[in-house]
Amino acid sequence: MSAIAGPKSSLSVEYNAVAIIVSLIILVLIIAATFMLGIPMALSALIGIIVGGVLIGFGVHFVPVGGAPAAMGQAPGIATGVAMLAGGAGLAGLFGGAWAASQGLVVATVTGAIGGGLMMAITCFFVNVIYVFGMGVPAASGKVKKDPITGDTQPEFKSQGTEGHGLPFVSFVGGVIGGIFGGGGGTLVYMMLLGLYTATLPKLMGSQSVANSVAILPIAVSLAGVFAIGIFLVNAVLAAYNITGTIEGPHDPKFKRFPRDIIASAVASGLCGFVAILIATSIGM
Amino acid sequence: MTVKVEVVEGGVPHSKVMIVGLILTIVCIYLTYLNVLTKTELFSFFGGLAAVAALTWGSSTIKVLCSYGIGTGVPSAGMVSFGSGVIAMLFATKFGILSPIVAVVLAAVIGAILGYVANRVIAMKIPVMVKSLTELAMVGSLTLMGFTALITGSFNFSALIAPNTVLTITSAGLTATTSYLTSYIGGALIATVFLLGAIAVQHPFNACLGPNWTQDRMLMLAVECGFISMIVASLMSMPFVRIDAAIISLIVSIIGWYYTYAKYFELSKRDAAAWLDLSPIPEQEGH
Numbered sequence: 001m002s003a004i005a006g007p008k009s010s011l012s013v014e015y016n017a018v019a020i021i022v023s024l025i026i027l028v029l030i031i032a033a034t035f036m037l038g039i040p041m042a043l044s045a046l047i048g049i050i051v052g053g054v055l056i057g058f059g060v061h062f063v064p065v066g067g068a069p070a071a072m073g074q075a076p077g078i079a080t081g082v083a084m085l086a087g088g089a090g091l092a093g094l095f096g097g098a099w100a101a102s103q104g105l106v107v108a109t110v111t112g113a114i115g116g117g118l119m120m121a122i123t124c125f126f127v128n129v130i131y132v133f134g135m136g137v138p139a140a141s142g143k144v145k146k147d148p149i150t151g152d153t154q155p156e157f158k159s160q161g162t163e164g165h166g167l168p169f170v171s172f173v174g175g176v177i178g179g180i181f182g183g184g185g186g187t188l189v190y191m192m193l194l195g196l197y198t199a200t201l202p203k204l205m206g207s208q209s210v211a212n213s214v215a216i217l218p219i220a221v222s223l224a225g226v227f228a229i230g231i232f233l234v235n236a237v238l239a240a241y242n243i244t245g246t247i248e249g250p251h252d253p254k255f256k257r258f259p260r261d262i263i264a265s266a267v268a269s270g271l272c273g274f275v276a277i278l279i280a281t282s283i284g285m
Numbered sequence: 286m287t288v289k290v291e292v293v294e295g296g297v298p299h300s301k302v303m304i305v306g307l308i309l310t311i312v313c314i315y316l317t318y319l320n321v322l323t324k325t326e327l328f329s330f331f332g333g334l335a336a337v338a339a340l341t342w343g344s345s346t347i348k349v350l351c352s353y354g355i356g357t358g359v360p361s362a363g364m365v366s367f368g369s370g371v372i373a374m375l376f377a378t379k380f381g382i383l384s385p386i387v388a389v390v391l392a393a394v395i396g397a398i399l400g401y402v403a404n405r406v407i408a409m410k411i412p413v414m415v416k417s418l419t420e421l422a423m424v425g426s427l428t429l430m431g432f433t434a435l436i437t438g439s440f441n442f443s444a445l446i447a448p449n450t451v452l453t454i455t456s457a458g459l460t461a462t463t464s465y466l467t468s469y470i471g472g473a474l475i476a477t478v479f480l481l482g483a484i485a486v487q488h489p490f491n492a493c494l495g496p497n498w499t500q501d502r503m504l505m506l507a508v509e510c511g512f513i514s515m516i517v518a519s520l521m522s523m524p525f526v527r528i529d530a531a532i533i534s535l536i537v538s539i540i541g542w543y544y545t546y547a548k549y550f551e552l553s554k555r556d557a558a559a560w561l562d563l564s565p566i567p568e569q570e571g572h
Binding site: 087240283284 | 360372387401479
């Protein structure tokens with residue numbers, strides 16, 4: 001859908017005060033409702049899910065998402081959409097974190113962050129290899145005159161009629177940072193739900209004879225994993241909406257929009273997390 | 286980003302597709318309840334038909350939403366649809382016979398709040414955003430519930446986590462153990478179904494968009510995508526339902542897929558500017 005460009009978005013970030021207040025009220029109501037459930041771990045799990053969701057949404061803003069123009073060498077960034085890119089980094093992180101789940105929350109989250117960052121580093125590296133040696137375009141940013149990290153000048157490498165191409169160093173670094181935030185956030189959501197489910201599901205399924213915390217583990221792992229993927233994708237797409245599809249990295253003016261997404265991500269992950277926590281209650285059964 | 290780049294012209298209005306899709310989906314999911322009433326599993330295939338109906342409705346919704354330049358690509362709509370849908374669906378399965386209704390209501394609430402947040406806090410300012418994300422969340426949850434009913438023969442949480450018997454050969458002979466690892470959720474089959482649906486719902490509009498978009502061709506492709514996902518889901522249902530029920534699902538899905546694929550091919554020929562039946566590029570000698 002990006003063949004026909006919309007009007008140039010203005011650089012100033014627009015905030016809708018009423019909507020932000022309404023969202024924060026919804027968030028407070030969700031937290032209060034979770035507290036009222038009376039499950040000891042529920043509130044801390046919800047807070048963890050919200051923090052994880054916000055990390056995911058914030059991380060997406062660092063990732064150089066190029067979209068279709070990047071595939072044609074007309075804009076900098078990785079040539080695919082946020083959903084695929086964040087999904088890849090997040091799931092790589094989630095798998096890494098899930099391997100380390102038995103070692104505790106901190107180790108698992110850090111492992112997940114490293115997994116996501118590693119995945120993005122490999123992606124960015126090979127994207128640049130293909131841009132430079134395959135398409136024959138140098139890495140040049142269209143949004144800044146100088147690379148904020150290396151200080152390399154950009155405009156003389158930029159082809160006319162394009163917004164830049166390839167992945168400049170700052171975009172590469174942004175991609176890795178984004179992967180670290182995304183992978184860590186996704187793993188945090190997973191670990192919170194896993195802890196809650198392993199504690200509550202055996203009691204919930206107590207009528208069945210094989211229900212004990214070891215036998216129940218596949219159910220808890222799978223439920224937590226599916227919910228983590230769901231919450232991850234919702235947050236990634238909301239962040240994608242916030243950057244209207246493409247961003248060059250942390251130096252892009254669109255990066256300044258991230259406060260909006262933090263509020264949106266907090267509400268979205270709070271809502272999804274609340275419903276995920278309700279599974280662990282006796283409601284409905 | 287509120288420029289509408291394409292105009293809906295001709296064809297069935299989206300509201301009609303939505304109402305027909307919603308009713309068909311709910312009715313088909315409830316028809317799988319005949320399994321419980323007649324104590325068989327032969328009616329599981331209605332779950333797949335429910336998913337097909339929901340996916341068709343979903344692709345029409347994606348057309349409405351993505352006609353506005355949202356800038357994030359069409360696949361993101363499929364991902365947000367199932368990301369919010371899976372959460373609503375899994376919780377709704379705990380409500381027994383009321384599950385499909387609860388799934389619709391809960392998904393609508395989640396989708397509406399997500400739409401509000403996206404439209405106002407993130408300032409997308411797309412007129413159909415709230416309505417579309419609400420519909421997409423409902424589509425996601427109902428598709429997952431349909432495929433779940435197809436695979437396990439039921440849409441109850443207890444059936445989703447019901448352990449299967451595993452036969453293992455040890456030195457002492459053949460031993461049978463029950464393990465949650467072989468249940469629908471424990472075996473993470475739901476993750477496969479998640480992506481089967483998420484790709485099927487976004488692909489039709491992604492493939493058919495453009496100046497010569499026609500509604501009947503896109504919806505036919507959506508039905509085809511639904512049936513091809515249903516083929517995979519029918520194969521996945523073999524360990525969970527009786528083999529005759531699984532084979533009925535497989536036959537229904539293959540017939541449905543073949544018919545809609547042939548139809549889609551015809552419609553593509555109709556909409557093409559020119560059609561040349563070309564064999565693969567011949568290997569030329571001497572080059």
